[in-house]
Amino acid sequence: MKFLRNLLASILGFFIAIFLLFIFFIAIASIIGAEEKVVIKSNSVLELDLSTPVKDYAPKEDNPIAEALELTDEKLALNKIINAIENAKTDERIKGISIKSTYINAGIAQTQAIRNKIEEFKESGKFVYAYNDIYTQKNYYLSSVADSLFLNPIGAIDFRGLSTEILYFKDFEDKYGIKMEVIRHGKYKSAVEPFLQNEMSEANREQTSSFLKSIWSEITEDISKSRNISIEKLNAIADNSGSRNAELSKENNLIDASIYKDEYKKKLDHISNGKTNTISLEDYISSGKGRISSTSKNKIAVIYAQGDIMYGEGNENYIGQGIINKAITKAREDKSVKAIVLRVNSPGGSALASELIWRELELTKKEKPIVVSMGNYAASGGYYIACNANKIIAEPTTITGSIGVFGAIPNFSQFTDNIGINAERVSTNNSPFYSVFEPMDKKFYDVTKEGIEQVYTTFVNRVSAGRNMSFEQVNEIAQGRVWTGKEAIEKGLVDQLGSLDDAIKVAAELAEVEDYRVRNYPNYKTDLKEALKLSPFSKVSKEEVLKEALGNENYQLYYNLQKMKNLKGIQARIPFIFQIK
Known part of the structure; x- marks a missing residue:
């Protein structure tokens, strides 16, 4: 009996402690969160x-x-x-x-x-x-x-002037026996080129030079106008x-x-x-x-799709079909929302997740106008989810296009052979099988290549239907080729150049509303446990710690390799290692 009383007392004490701890956190949060009201002084x-x-x-x-x-x-x-x-x-x-x-x-x-x-x-x-x-x-x-x-x-x-540097790993792979097996469609699909050769291909050099020159022309034109310096002189200044x-x-x-x-x-x-x-x-x-006040009942929904596209729920840092599709559905079902602007800032990613988002947008377009606004990137999978909009508006320096797909998986067979490790497999069937410890066989390659081709064909068909172009017209400017927003206008991939504000105005025109306010989607929730991972009262993230230790440029290399390691399924992604300097 005494044991039961002690047990019940312990359990009760535990829950009281948890409750008091929760109250303690709320109190601290209230104290710290009680910020002084910002006063904007005259002058x-x-x-x-x-x-x-x-x-x-x-x-x-x-x-x-x-x-x-x-x-x-x-x-x-x-x-x-x-x-x-x-x-x-x-x-x-x-x-x-x-x-x-x-x-x-x-x-x-x-x-x-x-x-x-x-x-x-x-x-x-x-x-x-x-x-x-x-x-x-x-x-x-x-x-x-x-x-x-x-x-x-x-x-x-x-x-x-602008430049970009790309690291190539083919000699490293050959030397150490650790490599990436790559299957792709698109001669410009250079996201995986560093794993296939040890120098830049002419196709990649052509597209890289093209978009760098396009972006540089925007920069010099703007500076020329503001500083009253000719573009020729600006280039001479840069050269010398x-x-x-x-x-x-x-x-x-x-x-x-x-x-x-x-x-x-x-x-x-x-x-x-x-x-x-x-x-x-x-x-x-x-x-x-930081907001524009309005009392209008009419709304233009702005749905932000930012980050890599990955299959799953998604969060503030990457696009998942879960959160984005919920936001699209919510905006579609809200009668006060008259039109939708999808703001895309993504280099692409999972082809499957892109297709699922595309489908939700296709259903929504039947009920409400959709306008896409492109940010820094709206390429590959980012363009996939943009292509079926009523109107596409890009910044002149947006990087877009890259209509192509690839699959990449690691292979350690040469490395394990070199150090004396042998893998043996037993199976019930003769289906195509891949092991990182064995060279890729033709049967697995053929099946995977078939999947790559199917996704590429679907991708081109989506663009063809959305942009009112023939399959052949899209295929000619696809092949994984990257374009700036300025170039994409000429190729028919974009309707006009402009900002997010311009896209909102176009959406309002399509919806035939003059008085409206903007409603932003989606809503994100941060996992407190994840936020507390490094330290109970530290705002230093894992990213910041690594940046401090490695430096910004070395951290970017680490980040790119981490992204490649985590790729799953067929990818519609731009060359992720382009760092414009």
Whole structure:
């Protein structure tokens, strides 16, 4: 009897402890989460620092404990940045914008979208200034939109044109006996080329050179217009390192003056006619200026599909058919939603997941207009889910196309032979079988190749139907070939160039509504257990730890290899190792 009493007391004590612990966490969350209300003072300058990672969509964390304890990754949402700049145009307290960002942690298309919005902001008559100790190339591209641009007297501008470097592993595979078995369709499908040869193919060199030149032309055209420098001279500056110090940068009109930070502050005070108050972009957004207010009952749904496409539920970092299809269904069934914009920022991935998302969009298009807005990437699987929209709108620097598929699986047979390991297999049937410890046999190759061809044919047919083109027309520009948004217009893969705002306006026109508000999808939930994995009160992620240890470039190599290791099923994916510098 005494034992039972002690047992019951222990159980009761355990549940009380759990309850008290929960209350303790809630209390801490409330204390930490009780942030001071942001006050926007008069004579303020909105300071743009984009060194925090920029995502197309970064909804506020719905887990109050994780949010309050800062267990979630820091990020800025592109849609909120754009809205904040739009609101600043008419905010009497904001006198102008100061661009002060050492590093732009955003893609080229995202950077261009922000730059275009700042260009619009200038139409209000308010000033835009920029200052930095050192300008990276992407940072200079953004900052060149300013009315006046300043550089530290001992600073420099990294302005040298675009390049990308690709590592090839064929000799390594031959030397160590560890390789990837690849089956593909598309002569330009260079995501797997580094595993097949040890130098760049002419086809890959052609497409890489083409899209780099297309993106560079956009950058130089924009800078030429803002700085009144001819494109020929900009290329000469890039060729001859004509921005390697402040003196040359001033001589070549890349900057207006070389000054120190304190002198820059005086210039801000002078143009604002008094002592200025600086408000960060993050604070301005948190004050409520990251959204556009509207009381309209009509809605345009914006569904964000960002990240690699993987079969499964999906989350904020990768696209799964689970979450995306739920969002599509919810928007379709909501009578107040008059049209849907699918914002795609994806290099592709699982062909199966892409097909499942395509099907949900196809069903939805019968009831409501769908417009696709393309971000940094909307290629391969990203284009698969975009191709059946009523209209496709891309940024000029979007990387798209890459209509092709492949399968890649590791093989260690030569390595195990070298170290004296032999694998023996016993089976009940003679079906095609693959082992990483045996060379790929013809029967398995033939069956897999048949699957690759079937998926490729389906992919081309989806594009053919969605874009109103013949199979032959699509096949001619497919083969895994990558295009920029600017090039894709000429090939019929995209309808027009423009921003997410442009896509929303087109969707409203198709739905025949003038008064509307935007509803963003999907809603994400963060697993608190996952957020607490590294430390109970640490906001340092595994990614940040690895970046700190390896450096950004080495981390990117590690990340790419991890992605290749985790590929499952037939893939519709662009060359994941392109890093434009």
